[in-house]
Amino acid sequence: xxxxxxxxxxxxxxxxxxxxxxxxxxxxxxxxxxxxxxxxxxxxxxxxxxxxxxxxxxxxxxxxxxxxxxxxxxxxxxxxxxxxxxxxxxxxxxxxxxxxxxxxxxxxxxxxxxxxxxxxxxxxxxxxxxxxxxxxxxxxxxxxxxxxxxxxxxxxxxxxxxxxxxxxxxxxxxxxxxxxxxxxxxxxxxxxxxxxxxxxxxxxxxxxxxxxxxxxxxxxxxxxxxxxxxxxxxxxxxxxxxxxxxxxxxxxxxxxxxxxxxxxxxxxxxxxxxxxxxxxxxxxxxxxxxxxxx
Numbered sequence: 001x002x003x004x005x006x007x008x009x010x011x012x013x014x015x016x017x018x019x020x021x022x023x024x025x026x027x028x029x030x031x032x033x034x035x036x037x038x039x040x041x042x043x044x045x046x047x048x049x050x051x052x053x054x055x056x057x058x059x060x061x062x063x064x065x066x067x068x069x070x071x072x073x074x075x076x077x078x079x080x081x082x083x084x085x086x087x088x089x090x091x092x093x094x095x096x097x098x099x100x101x102x103x104x105x106x107x108x109x110x111x112x113x114x115x116x117x118x119x120x121x122x123x124x125x126x127x128x129x130x131x132x133x134x135x136x137x138x139x140x141x142x143x144x145x146x147x148x149x150x151x152x153x154x155x156x157x158x159x160x161x162x163x164x165x166x167x168x169x170x171x172x173x174x175x176x177x178x179x180x181x182x183x184x185x186x187x188x189x190x191x192x193x194x195x196x197x198x199x200x201x202x203x204x205x206x207x208x209x210x211x212x213x214x215x216x217x218x219x220x221x222x223x224x225x226x227x228x229x230x231x232x233x234x235x236x237x238x239x240x241x242x243x244x245x246x247x248x249x250x251x252x253x254x255x256x257x258x259x260x261x262x263x264x265x266x267x268x269x270x271x272x273x274x275x276x277x278x279x280x281x282x283x284x285x286x287x288x289x290x291x292x293x294x
Contacts, residue, residue: 007055009051009055010028010051010073010074010075011028011050011051011054011073011075011110011280011283012054012055012057012059012069012073012280012284013054013055014059014069014073017072018069018070018071018072018073019072019073019074019075020072020074021074023072023074024071024072024073024074024105025071025072025073025105025106025291026071026072026073026074026105026106026108026287026291027074027076027100027103027105027106027107027108028073028074028075028076028108028110029076029079029096029097029100029107029108029109029110030047030048030050030051030075030076030078030079030109030110030112031047031078031079031081031093031109031110031111031112031116032044032045032046032047032048032078032079032081032111032112033079033081033089033111033112033113033115033116034081034112034113035081035085035086035089035113035115041233041267042233042267042268042269043111043112043113043233043264043265043266043267044081044112045267045268046110046111046112046264046265046266046267046268046279047078047110047111047112048078049266049268049276049279050110050263050266050276050279050280050283051075051110051280052276053273053276053277053279053280054280054283054284056277057277057280057281057284061284061285061288063285064285064288064289064292066288066292068284068285068287068288068291068292071287071291071292073287079092079093079096085148085150086115086148086150086151087148087149087150089115089116089119089150090115090116090118090119090122090150090158091119092119093109093116093118093119093120093123094118094119094120094122094123095123096119096123097109097119097120097122097123097124097260098122098123098124098126098127100123101123101124101127101259101260102127106258106259106260106287106290106291107120107124107259107260107261108260108261108262108263108283108287109260109261109262109263109264110262110263110264110283111262111263111264111265111266112264112265113152113233113264113265114136114140114152114155114218114220114264114265115150115151115152115155116262116264117155117159117218117262117264118150118155118158118159120216120218120260120262121159121162121163121216121218122162124216124259124260125162125163125164128214128259129164129212129213129214130163130164130212130214130215130216130259131163131164131165131166131167131210131211131212131214131215131216132156132159132163132165132166132167132215132216132217132218133166133167133169133207133211133215133216133217133218133252134155134156134159134166134167134168134169134217134218134220135169135170135217135218135219135220135223135224135240135245135248136156136168136169136170136171136218136219136220136222136223137170137171137172137173137194137220137222137223137234137235137236137239138153138171138173138174138220138222138234138236139156139168139171139173139174139175139178139182139191140152140153140154140155140156140157140220141154141156141157141160141174141178141181141182142154142157142175142177142178143157143177143181152265155218156168157181159218163216164212165190165210165211165212166190167190167191167192167207167210167211168190168191168192169192169197169207169223169240169248170192170194170197170223170224170239170240171191171192171193171194172193172194172195172236172237172238172239173234173236189210190210192206192207194238194239194240195238197240204247204248204251205251207248207252208251208252208255208256211252211255211256212256213256213257214256214257214259215252215256215257215258215259216258216259216260216261217249217252217258217260217261217262217286218261218262218264219245219261219262219263219264219282220232220264220265221263221264221265221266221275221279222234222235222236222239222265223239223240223245224239224240224241224242224245224278225237225238225239225240225241226239228241228242228274228275228278229275229278230269230272230275231266231267231268231269231272231275231276232265232266232267232275233265233267234265242278245282246282246285249285249286249289250289250293253286253289253290253293254289254293258290261286261290263279263282263283266279
């Protein structure tokens with residue numbers, strides 16, 4: 001049970017030295033960008049909903065056995081969306097993340113729509129060989145969508161242009177155009193369709209085997225089953241459960257060096273707070289897995 005108290009407005013409502021930039025091992029960058037959504041809207045409200053929900057959570061994590069915030073978590077000012085369009089927004093995010101990465105701290109982006117991941121991967125990949133783990137319902141491999149190569153439906157096509165490799169998990173929606181690209185580029189072994197995960201006891205080990213040493217994780221919340229995550233713009237039936245996602249993330253954090261991650265596509269539903277809490281708890285636990293692994 002949590003109790004109300006006057007809290008600072010930051011991720012997890014952290015007070016004192018653990019929330020300061022200089023003391024932090026983690027930098028939280030809220031990016032309320034929503035420029036190419038094509039069905040349900042509202043992702044621009046995602047970062048605020050996540051921060052609001054996080055302030056109600058216990059700081060102690062019973063699985064990890066630690067108060068994770070003691071690693072130091074600093075929440076940066078909310079990034080202002082640019083009106084010039086998604087290409088400019090991607091470049092701006094890339095520039096900011098590039099600067100943040102040089103601090104040596106773990107970079108965490110709160111979306112916003114999935115387009116923001118392109119900028120984050122570009123910024124980090126300028127300094128290190130990077131592979132990307134995507135958790136998502138959609139392949140996001142279109143070359144262009146609704147006239148833009150920076151649509152949220154093109155995220156992994158753009159990511160694959162700059163990173164060392166990418167592994168896509170939980171996919172259960174893909175177009176004929178995208179499937180052609182997969183076959184042409186021989187990417188079948190890098191895409192873990194949800195239909196193939198079911199009943200496969202070795203799928204997590206196979207995912208990790210495909211990842212390079214330095215990993216960026218992008219979590220589109222529609223990768224989770226809509227029974228537990230209904231607050232997304234493009235829901236798909238089926239999907240990963242809470243403990244399936246946690247188990248995968250924990251094993252990745254133990255086996256690889258995770259240099260950054262994002263959680264995107266939360267479209268808050270008025271009066272329904274459970275999805276916001278899920279997103280906040282997922283972020284907090286993943287920070288713990290990464291910083292306290294082993």
